[in-house]
Amino acid sequence: MSDALNERDAEARVRDSFARQTIMTTIGASVQSVRKGEVEILLPFSDNILQQHGFIHAGAVATIADSACGYAALSVMPADAAVLTTEFKIHLLSPAKGERLRAVGRVVRAGKKLVITSGDVFADEGGTSKHVALITATMMVVETATGLRN
Amino acid sequence: MSDALNERDAEARVRDSFARQTIMTTIGASVQSVRKGEVEILLPFSDNILQQHGFIHAGAVATIADSACGYAALSVMPADAAVLTTEFKIHLLSPAKGERLRAVGRVVRAGKKLVITSGDVFADEGGTSKHVALITATMMVVETATGLRN
Amino acid sequence: MSDALNERDAEARVRDSFARQTIMTTIGASVQSVRKGEVEILLPFSDNILQQHGFIHAGAVATIADSACGYAALSVMPADAAVLTTEFKIHLLSPAKGERLRAVGRVVRAGKKLVITSGDVFADEGGTSKHVALITATMMVVETATGLRN
Amino acid sequence: MSDALNERDAEARVRDSFARQTIMTTIGASVQSVRKGEVEILLPFSDNILQQHGFIHAGAVATIADSACGYAALSVMPADAAVLTTEFKIHLLSPAKGERLRAVGRVVRAGKKLVITSGDVFADEGGTSKHVALITATMMVVETATGLRN
Numbered sequence: 001m002s003d004a005l006n007e008r009d010a011e012a013r014v015r016d017s018f019a020r021q022t023i024m025t026t027i028g029a030s031v032q033s034v035r036k037g038e039v040e041i042l043l044p045f046s047d048n049i050l051q052q053h054g055f056i057h058a059g060a061v062a063t064i065a066d067s068a069c070g071y072a073a074l075s076v077m078p079a080d081a082a083v084l085t086t087e088f089k090i091h092l093l094s095p096a097k098g099e100r101l102r103a104v105g106r107v108v109r110a111g112k113k114l115v116i117t118s119g120d121v122f123a124d125e126g127g128t129s130k131h132v133a134l135i136t137a138t139m140m141v142v143e144t145a146t147g148l149r150n
Numbered sequence: 151m152s153d154a155l156n157e158r159d160a161e162a163r164v165r166d167s168f169a170r171q172t173i174m175t176t177i178g179a180s181v182q183s184v185r186k187g188e189v190e191i192l193l194p195f196s197d198n199i200l201q202q203h204g205f206i207h208a209g210a211v212a213t214i215a216d217s218a219c220g221y222a223a224l225s226v227m228p229a230d231a232a233v234l235t236t237e238f239k240i241h242l243l244s245p246a247k248g249e250r251l252r253a254v255g256r257v258v259r260a261g262k263k264l265v266i267t268s269g270d271v272f273a274d275e276g277g278t279s280k281h282v283a284l285i286t287a288t289m290m291v292v293e294t295a296t297g298l299r300n
Numbered sequence: 301m302s303d304a305l306n307e308r309d310a311e312a313r314v315r316d317s318f319a320r321q322t323i324m325t326t327i328g329a330s331v332q333s334v335r336k337g338e339v340e341i342l343l344p345f346s347d348n349i350l351q352q353h354g355f356i357h358a359g360a361v362a363t364i365a366d367s368a369c370g371y372a373a374l375s376v377m378p379a380d381a382a383v384l385t386t387e388f389k390i391h392l393l394s395p396a397k398g399e400r401l402r403a404v405g406r407v408v409r410a411g412k413k414l415v416i417t418s419g420d421v422f423a424d425e426g427g428t429s430k431h432v433a434l435i436t437a438t439m440m441v442v443e444t445a446t447g448l449r450n
Numbered sequence: 451m452s453d454a455l456n457e458r459d460a461e462a463r464v465r466d467s468f469a470r471q472t473i474m475t476t477i478g479a480s481v482q483s484v485r486k487g488e489v490e491i492l493l494p495f496s497d498n499i500l501q502q503h504g505f506i507h508a509g510a511v512a513t514i515a516d517s518a519c520g521y522a523a524l525s526v527m528p529a530d531a532a533v534l535t536t537e538f539k540i541h542l543l544s545p546a547k548g549e550r551l552r553a554v555g556r557v558v559r560a561g562k563k564l565v566i567t568s569g570d571v572f573a574d575e576g577g578t579s580k581h582v583a584l585i586t587a588t589m590m591v592v593e594t595a596t597g598l599r600n
Contacts, residue, residue, distance in 0.1 A: 017202045018202075020201075020202040021200065021201050021207060022197060022198050022199065022200045023200060023201065023209060023210060025198070026176060026198040026199060027173075027176070047172060048172050048173065048176045049172065049173045049176060050171065050172045050173060051171050051173070052167045052168075052170040052171050057171060057173040057213065058216055058235050058238075059173060059209060059210070059212055059213025059214075059216055059217070060209070060213070062209055062212045062213070062216070063209025063210070063212070063213070064209075066208055066209055066212070067209070084242075085242055086241065086416075087239065087240060087241045087387070087438055088208075088212075088239070089238070089239035089240075089389060089539045089586065090237060091237045091558070091566050091586060091588070092236055093558065093559045094559070108541070108581075109543045109544070113413060113440060114440060116386075116387075116541050116543060116584070131558075131559070134558060134566065134586060136584060138386060138387055138438060140413060140414060236564060236588065239389045239436065239539060241408070241436060243408065243409045243416060244409070258391070258393065258431075258434060259393045259394070259431070263563060263590060264536055266391050266393060266434070266536075268434065281408075281409070284408060284416070286389065286436055288391070288536060288537055288588060290563060318502075320501075321501050321502050321507060322497060322498050322499065322500045323498065323499045323500060323507040323509060326476060326477070326499060327473075327476070348472050348475070348476040349472065350471065350473060351471050352467045352470040352471050357471060357473040357513065358513075358516055358535050358538075359509060359512055359513025359517070360473060360509070360513070362513070362538075363508075363509025363510070363512070364509075366508055366509055366512070367509070384542075385508050385542055387539065387540060387541045387542065388508075388512075388539070388540060389537065389540075390537060390538060390539075391537045392534075392535055392536060392537065
């Protein structure tokens with residue numbers, strides 16, 4: 001594989017890929033920040049992503065948590081490699097309510113074949129922040145020549 | 151706790167709760183069938199729930215897989231108890247593409263405090279069906295008097 | 301990679317590798333059966349593998365469950381490839397007590413880089429069998445030339 | 451439930467329970483430290499807990515990781531409540547080799563019914579420390595009157 005991208009190129013790559021995920025537009029999520037090995041995604045509260053009690057659905061929480069982890073892994077990949085989620089586990093710690101959710105994904109260990117990641121989701125409300133979810137995820141490294149995830 | 155509901159009442163309860171999950175309308179999911187301890191949810195392919203390669207996003211797969219498991223657990227609860235997902239793990243086995251996804255959730259063990267569930271997601275296409283995801287999830291039993299999940 | 305082994309050679313390979321795991325002798329576990337894609341491991345109850353209430357410790361349950369999954373994956377590998385557990389999740393459904401535990405691991409999907417497996421652990425007692433644990437595990441395929449897991 | 455124990459009493463309770471886990475004597479593990487919400491367990495390298503390449507078996511790694519998490523949860527329980535592992539997931543990041551393993555478990559969120567925990571396992575060798583495993587676990591709170599886990 002070629003060398004890892006610098007931070008600016010890594011961020012451009014993450015933002016470009018994210019922009020092609022139509023589900024993010026559908027739920028209203030956006031990329032807040034990209035550093036090498038750490039990506040933050042925001043999801044404002046909205047009426048069309050709720051479960052039956054008016055909290056944000058666990059599926060939406062998982063969507064941004066998985067993506068924050070996946071893009072954290074992508075941010076440390078060289079240009080000719082990308083990543084694909086093979087599994088994740090998420091703990092739902094508290095009801096997902098507030099003004100917005102904020103998912104932070106981080107690389108725990110970057111191997112040649114797998115990148116192990118972890119992340120947290122926080123609910124921001126009136127200047128305070130509550131820990132609402134905890135995720136660990138395995139990303140498989142794929143050569144971009146195969147056409148998989150960029 | 152009171153007695154478990156009969157199958158007709160359990161189904162009515164599941165469908166009523168599902169109808170109040172706005173995310174399901176947003177992604178286009180529906181309840182296909184409800185039996186005691188087993189629930190099936192459908193998600194037709196659509197352009198607004200995709201990841202960057204045109205497959206259905208892992209977050210959408212997880213959304214219906216978690217819900218199939220949660221409602222399978224709810225289907226065996228008495229009227230005065232409901233369930234809440236506390237954690238789930240999902241393996242993504244193959245790209246989620248095809249005409250529709252079909253998630254089947256089942257109760258593995260129903261305890262007084264926790265209901266352990268597992269499920270599978272299949273991609274249906276032209277009469278064939280491919281196994282695309284595997285989930286295991288822990289549901290916490292809550293008394294409905296607390297106002298949580300019905 | 302070369303062709304997959306036939307069932308007799310796969311079994312010999314599994315039993316040879318298992319015999320070199322000193323922890324199995326320490327806890328008293330043995331291989332019961334090996335088929336292509338499915339391996340069964342036995343663990344008789346003994347006084348030196350218990351937790352504080354006299355049940356078999358979750359760590360011992362996990363040890364045989366992980367090994368049953370890992371060897372199920374190994375049983376479908378060609379001679380020049382082996383597997384390594386990268387992660388597993390285990391649900392402990394009931395106290396692990398009885399005459400013996402029996403772990404059954406199965407291949408869910410065998411890919412080129414990863415083999416996804418699942419398994420169940422049963423407690424056998426007086427002719428009856430109780431489901432005490434459920435595992436899902438990801439095995440990474442490694443070339444044996446690297447020296448990893450045979 | 452009654453009040454939580456002070457740190458000295460919590461430590462005594464953890465050490466007393468640990469001493470009754472015969473598997474810990476069998477594999478050679480010991481409690482290094484107990485603080486409210488954080489427990490550290492040591493496992494020296496020994497020849498009877500290995501897998502086929504001479505590394506410490508994933509099952510032994512999981513045994514101390516699960517116990518560190520379980521006892522971290524127990525350390526915040528009142529006298530009339532204890533905990534029981536209902537599920538855990540462990541990522542194996544690197545081969546478990548070195549002079550000893552050191553598992554650190556921490557409470558992430560302590561609820562009335564469940565305590566969510568996470569932990570890390572490090573391999574210590576010649577003054578350096580390598581991250582070899584990452585665990586997240588769900589502990590179920592049980593009243594000690596039921597006789598379960600002290």
